[in-house]
Amino acid sequence: MRRKPRIPPAPLPQRDGVDPVRVKLPPEGAWTTVRDHLVERLAAGDGVIDAMLRGGEIVGADGTPIAPDAPYVPGAFVWFHRDPPAEVPVPFPLDIVHQDEHIVVADKPHFLATMPRGSHVTQTALARLRTELGIPTLGAAHRLDRLTAGLLLFTVRTEERGAYQTLFRDRRVHKEYEAVAAYDPQVPFPRTVRSHIEKERGVIAAYEIEGAEPNSESHVELIEHRAGLGRYRLTPHTGRTHQLRVHMNALGLPILGDPVYPVVTGPVPPDDFRRPLQLLARVLEFTDPVTGVPHRFVSGRTLGAWSAYDDWNQ
Numbered sequence: 001m002r003r004k005p006r007i008p009p010a011p012l013p014q015r016d017g018v019d020p021v022r023v024k025l026p027p028e029g030a031w032t033t034v035r036d037h038l039v040e041r042l043a044a045g046d047g048v049i050d051a052m053l054r055g056g057e058i059v060g061a062d063g064t065p066i067a068p069d070a071p072y073v074p075g076a077f078v079w080f081h082r083d084p085p086a087e088v089p090v091p092f093p094l095d096i097v098h099q100d101e102h103i104v105v106a107d108k109p110h111f112l113a114t115m116p117r118g119s120h121v122t123q124t125a126l127a128r129l130r131t132e133l134g135i136p137t138l139g140a141a142h143r144l145d146r147l148t149a150g151l152l153l154f155t156v157r158t159e160e161r162g163a164y165q166t167l168f169r170d171r172r173v174h175k176e177y178e179a180v181a182a183y184d185p186q187v188p189f190p191r192t193v194r195s196h197i198e199k200e201r202g203v204i205a206a207y208e209i210e211g212a213e214p215n216s217e218s219h220v221e222l223i224e225h226r227a228g229l230g231r232y233r234l235t236p237h238t239g240r241t242h243q244l245r246v247h248m249n250a251l252g253l254p255i256l257g258d259p260v261y262p263v264v265t266g267p268v269p270p271d272d273f274r275r276p277l278q279l280l281a282r283v284l285e286f287t288d289p290v291t292g293v294p295h296r297f298v299s300g301r302t303l304g305a306w307s308a309y310d311d312w313n314q
Helices: 034-042 048-054 125-133 158-169 243-250
Strands: 021-024 077-080 095-099 103-108 149-155 174-182 191-195 216-226 229-236 279-287 294-298
Touching: 034 048, 095 294, 103 125, 125 149, 149 158, 174 243, 191 243, 216 243, 229 243
Parallel strands: 149 279
Antiparallel strands: 021 077, 095 103, 103 149, 174 229, 174 279, 191 216, 216 229, 279 294
16 A cells, blocks of 8 residues: 655744644646746746745755755645634633643633634634743644634644544534523423534635434533523534534524524624624533543633623623
């Protein structure tokens, strides 16, 4: 069986907790120089690649800057840092619930993405933790939506990351969420919601297909209610995108602050932190696959629509 060629380690350090971009030059192509390929592949603005090459910002596997006229070498790797997009700082703390030599458990605020992607790069939990804790090898074992607050598990050692990610893949992590939504006495609880959820790439909202074989399951309990609002415990038994938000909406009880369900209301301005989605990843419970130690972590956060309703609705 033919082995994949080994990828060399990045010759550039992280910048603001973000790894450098790695580009592998295709085995076939009509490019004469590395510069020609990068200009075509990255569709960069006029002169951007040329300026980076002149400044020694694009390097090979040994860390040596690529010359502007360096010949094209099929299969070679090059690295560089992109200039991150302008980001509005998320003005909330990222609390550490637990840290040892294997894992870090963080309590993420609303509006902070889990890891760099798209327009969210440095303002992500992963980038911030790598910088604040000084652990460049830190990696996410799973993710939460940017609008959801609560517990996130990160791994310290690259070689152990797969073991922790497998816990989530194999559904061996007990997760409990908390949500605030309308209270309807006509909707009985507790109950289990099952449906077939699909999420198309590039489309914001997921949707349910009526009559299709269920691929998602959530258990919903009403903890308490007052003034027309309910506080709910949500236990997902599967992990479809937006699953809890879709299931609460299907019950006629969309989660407060949701800009997607029941209707997409448009993107929230990046500097508007007034009405966060009232969904919190409250509990993570699992047996550590490396140490064998049983863990149960509980978020210290509260949902503003329940704890400070008047302030949240200003």
